[in-house]
Amino acid sequence: MRAALAASAFALFSQRGFDGVNLDQIAAHAGVTKGSLYWHFSSKQELIYAACTHYYRAYQRRINEALVGVRDPRERLLKTLRVAVRTCLLDEANRVFTMEIFTKSVQDAGLRRSWQQFYDTVREFYIGLLRAASETGAAQVDDPVQAVNLMLAAMEGIKLRAMFEPEICHPAEEARILAGLQEILGIRDTRRTESA
Numbered sequence: 001m002r003a004a005l006a007a008s009a010f011a012l013f014s015q016r017g018f019d020g021v022n023l024d025q026i027a028a029h030a031g032v033t034k035g036s037l038y039w040h041f042s043s044k045q046e047l048i049y050a051a052c053t054h055y056y057r058a059y060q061r062r063i064n065e066a067l068v069g070v071r072d073p074r075e076r077l078l079k080t081l082r083v084a085v086r087t088c089l090l091d092e093a094n095r096v097f098t099m100e101i102f103t104k105s106v107q108d109a110g111l112r113r114s115w116q117q118f119y120d121t122v123r124e125f126y127i128g129l130l131r132a133a134s135e136t137g138a139a140q141v142d143d144p145v146q147a148v149n150l151m152l153a154a155m156e157g158i159k160l161r162a163m164f165e166p167e168i169c170h171p172a173e174e175a176r177i178l179a180g181l182q183e184i185l186g187i188r189d190t191r192r193t194e195s196a
Contacts, residue, residue, distance in 0.1 A: 002040045005030050006050035013051055014093035018100050023047070048104070049114060055097055056118045059087055063125075074138035077129040077187065085177050088155060089169045095159055123148060130185055141186035151184045 008030035012021040027037040041047045066079045087094055105112040126148045133139040141147040162169040
């Protein structure tokens with residue numbers, strides 16, 4: 001039941017923002033009474049944290065599913081980037097939800113810590129992927145940590161721009177976004193090198 005309530009909270013928060021949703025709406029969306037909701041969560045704040053955990057786990061599950069059976073370091077990095085772009089940038093609900101996290105975390109240290117733990121895990125995963133790709137010659141960067149930091153900053157910047165220019169996160173822009181992120185990470189285009 002906790003997972004269903006967290007998923008309902010995420011769904012509503014990603015449509016209406018944290019301030020635009022109350023506990024009655026979350027309970028109704030989950031198909032439970034408000035009393036049942038309070039049995040699992042004592043406050044809206046707890047539900048916000050649970051919705052964040054739902055988001056973090058869903059993201060990690062998508063990455064893990066995409067990488068099943070993929071051994072090539074370059075392909076692992078590219079698949080991870082594709083999932084991240086589709087999940088974090090092209091999926092409007094996820095984009096709205098993370099912007100809500102950023103906004104609220106200015107005032108909420110617990111929310112800020114939760115995001116930082118998630119972000120650090122994602123960051124370390126990318127660093128490992130980029131180092132593995134670099135060892136095979138599939139990526140060329142002097143400093144994998146700095147390259148990943150810049151790539152993640154670029155993704156967050158795209159999210160911010162999308163608030164004012166939603167067309168930049170349209171699915172038709174996916175290839176351009178991916179190409180820019182690949183360039184930051186120094187991922188070599190094997191089609192060019194193979195044909196040269």
